[in-house]
Amino acid sequence: MEPKTVVILGAGWAGLSLAHQLLQNVAPKVPGTKVILVSPNSHFFWNIAAPRGIISGEISDGHLFSPILPAFDHYQHHEQFEFILGAARSIGHASNTVQIQLNQKQGDVLTRVDTLREVVYDHLIIATGSRIVSNLPFKSVGSYEDHLEAWHELQAKIDAAGTIVIAGGGPTGVEVAGELASKFGRTKEITLVENSESLLYGRLPSVSQTAERDLEKLGVRMIYKNRATQSADNDSHTIHLSKGGTLTADLFLPLYGVVVNNAFIPDELMDWEGNLKLDPTLRVVGTTNIWGVGDVGNVEPKQLSSVLSQVGFLSGVLESVLLHGKPVEEISEVYTPVSRSPLFIALGRHLATGQFGSWKIFGFIVSFLKGRKLYLNNASSFIGGKTRQPFF
Known part of the structure; x- marks a missing residue:
């Protein structure tokens, strides 16, 4: 069987998990198969815990940020894996190449150098994810040092x-409001502004109502049917409401909207919103050997449970192609989007709410499963590839 090189761009939830699954399920059975994982960030960010982690002293940096390379040390065949610290700059899908701008460490200082490395691939997986529009560090931003x-x-x-x-x-705005109010009580004035008529819009009304009631208990002020924006002159003390009026604040946290990390992707491979165009097999439309997984694609809403579902599916498809030699054109498997992903909302360590499918989950269950530790007890196992599921 001919050796294959699989290049994965992005080492977040999707890319990291997929790399482990390919190394576990395919590489040992297909001699010469190599997995190359590319990321501008040397550490994995456990952003599930970000709403609590933004409070100094609550969660250490060492628990939030885990080095990626040691997570692959336990594989016996190191020649089957390579980690490249750098960011994709362009894709030559006609020549099966990707250009990577390397990061370089000089002592304790990380610099982005002009050196471009061209990597040839047999299969390319784009898993570069997304970031918050405001670029607040609730998702990875640049290198580990930058973040x-x-x-x-x-x-x-x-x-x-x-x-x-x-x-x-x-979910992020509600959890941040809950964590801040739980920690600081009435010593800090917390206001949450939502553009729609309720929190957690699109979820069960009873879940939204519980979140609202619990935030009120914690002293959070809520304003609905308004969009909040910062002054154009970057005066962080003045916040404008879309329906008139202003708020005064020491700190403004815009936690709405995501942007796909797509600067290196050719225009013809993206839809009008900048998402990677994927077919039902998660292959990029118009290509034969480029795939997409996670937030970068246009398959379904950008939520972690959906991302992990896509990873499991794509791992199976790539196993059929790489291990069994199945032609890409003959793949009959079709990805089924998650109909309604579960929602667990932790408002500090003691208050919580959530839903699974069309069922509301009792707050004490969510608090027990997520609120206490934010799944940090599962982090090392997930990052090391020993489990595919960071929850529960």
């Missing part, structure tokens, strides 16, 4: 702020 600096800066701003306005009543 850590932004993270500590945000922690310092939260420490110093007496009044905080959060924009966006989705």
